[in-house]
Amino acid sequence: ICICVSVLGCRSTKREIFILPRGFTGYVVLIYDQNSGLPIRLEGDKRVYRIPPNGILLTQASLNSDWLELPEFYYDEINPSSQIPFKIDYKDLPMDSTVAYGGISGSANKDLAGNEVVKFSKYFIGNKNQIDTAYQRAEKLDITKLVE
Numbered sequence: 001i002c003i004c005v006s007v008l009g010c011r012s013t014k015r016e017i018f019i020l021p022r023g024f025t026g027y028v029v030l031i032y033d034q035n036s037g038l039p040i041r042l043e044g045d046k047r048v049y050r051i052p053p054n055g056i057l058l059t060q061a062s063l064n065s066d067w068l069e070l071p072e073f074y075y076d077e078i079n080p081s082s083q084i085p086f087k088i089d090y091k092d093l094p095m096d097s098t099v100a101y102g103g104i105s106g107s108a109n110k111d112l113a114g115n116e117v118v119k120f121s122k123y124f125i126g127n128k129n130q131i132d133t134a135y136q137r138a139e140k141l142d143i144t145k146l147v148e
Helices: 002-010 128-139
Strands: 015-020 026-031 041-043 046-050 056-058 072-075 099-109 117-126
Parallel strands (some): 015 046, 015 072, 026 056
Antiparallel strands (some): 041 046, 099 117
16 A cells, blocks of 8 residues: 555646736647756746747646646736636637636657657637637647757
8 A cells, every 4th residue: 555655646746837928818838848948947836837928838847747637827927816717628718708728738750750759738828719719820830840
């Protein structure tokens, strides 16, 4: 039992917080395992990502693939008054207010043999129409061209 508890405890992952520029709408792309990316910033047991105005963040962090809890999104600072609600279901996206949506994770091969893989996650911020537009734009991104 002790071994099981200790192994499972080691697999626990960090919750994620995203801090966005005030009024940001569009896609958020995290590109993981980048030596030139920003180091991991922790606040307690949470990873904190400060997203730049272009929505693309290169980070030294690894993909948080075993996440168990929904990410948190805020404008400017971690404060309940600036929190952006997170929606899981596309059908729940509002037409008249801003929400966070997504959590699409994937990888892109930099070479045909798959020797160099770029891992990423995508989220979307806005109302339903803004999220639809951001999704279409994000689908056109060549993730491999966003890294050095």
